[in-house]
Amino acid sequence: MSLRYMTPASKFKRYLPKDYVELVDYGPFGRKYSEVGVKNMGAYKELVEEHPMCSGCWMAYYIKIIFAALPNPEDTVTIGTAGCGRLAISQAAVPFIYGNYGDQNAMASGITRAFRLRFPDRQKDVITIAGDGGMMDIGFSMTMHAWFRRERFTTIMLDNEVYGNTGGQESGMSVEGAVLKMSPKGKNFGKMPAMQLAITAGCVYVVKMSPTNINKAAKAIRRAIFAARNLGPTFIHVYTSCNIEYSIPTPDVFKDAKEMEKGRFAFEEFMTPEAKELFAQIESKTKREVS
Amino acid sequence: MANLGPAHYAPYPVATYDGLLTPPEGKAMLLTDMVDEEVAMREVARVMLTSENATIFPGPQVLYAWSEEAKKKATLIKEMSEVLNAKMIPMYDYRPKYPKIDPEVEINPNHPNLTIWHNEIKACIFIGVHCHYANVALKIVRSETDCYTVGMCALSGHEDAMATIRDQHAEDLARFIEIAKEVKQELGK
């Protein structure tokens, strides 16, 4: 997309649904991040407002953060796959591409390259957003190969440690011993080391976190997008609990995320020296741009 | 509620099965007849002016101000709606709408019949809708409603529309508006 493709012709503005017009008038398109972004959520028309995910779903909450953190929403494309997340991602006012299960990083490779050929003078951001099953199990080879090829886009894994959308099968990201509705005997191998795999495969910026602090979560997303523009693949591995499959009472979802932050989702950030230099430049130039 | 169209819930591309193809350059298609463009324009104007709840469905190519031609077309389509006494309901987003569309104010290519049923539209013009979504929408409308569809197309037309006028650019729309004014006068509308 681009700003030109979303600004209504003046004669038609009054025929467009209110929702759309508000998005153009009060949404984040073409505005400075300091005026919108995560800090101002609630004070402007956000890119994703309605979604059908479970009440208290931590994944839905994080998806709202992703969209509020975008540095360039009018020139962003998201790519996803089957799994709960796409139910909200597909409702955002950003073009979303949905392929076969697990092929998001393969599609993103082609799309990112095509954008660079088609729009050499414009920055288009491509982000894949998928669950642990889509990213690390069934899409594993496509995820890894995109990283090995150093494809320049951002990969975000919404890790709820289960196949949530299909009713609770174990995934490679479930912990050893996890007993789930459709894995009653308990998982008999451990959680895959996604962060280490990403670093080994050549990602230039990798973060693992439980997003209890929205500013910190947004900063990681923005850094990942900025680094992917010029340097190489970037990866965010984020804990987004499934309160249904893990029977977390809705009021305790945040508490659970806090606990995870002290445990296996303790904040870890990896960056290459080039990425470090890039962030230093961007963040000193305009501190608000990233944080 | 619904009046099922002549093809009923046909699972195949009905128009093509019936041997209909898009018209060659310079020609237009009215139901099964190949006619001159002006003949088609007159008939489209007549149908729109005499059908209940006639509506224009502008799509993204004319809704958004992305080029000078698009802006010109937007102005002309607005005028066209006034001349034809037609309502305007935009097809502004192609994604299936969750939880449900508001058929009063929007039409979606994945279930265009909902808007047509809800507003009891008996004639409509699709304009500025990208080819593949126009094709999908027109097929659904053809088989699930009794609405007379017009494809006013900037490229080669749509066989699933009951009337298809091709290669329609700003100057052609202006010509159509003039013809529609004449027809309106003749009909005393």
Ligand SMILES: Cc1ncc(C[n+]2csc(CCOP(=O)(O)OP(=O)(O)O)c2C)c(N)n1
């Ligand atoms: C090729 C293929 N195999 C299986 C499925 C069924 N399927 C839909 S969602 C899903 C798992 C989702 O798990 P995850 O990726 O972790 O996403 P979550 O729902 O947990 O967010 C599966 C196996 C499918 N859609 N396509």
Ligand code: SF4
């Ligand atoms: S099943 Fe789990 S991951 Fe899916 S929407 Fe519900 S809480 Fe979220």
Ligand SMILES: [Mg+2]
């Ligand atoms: Mg999952």
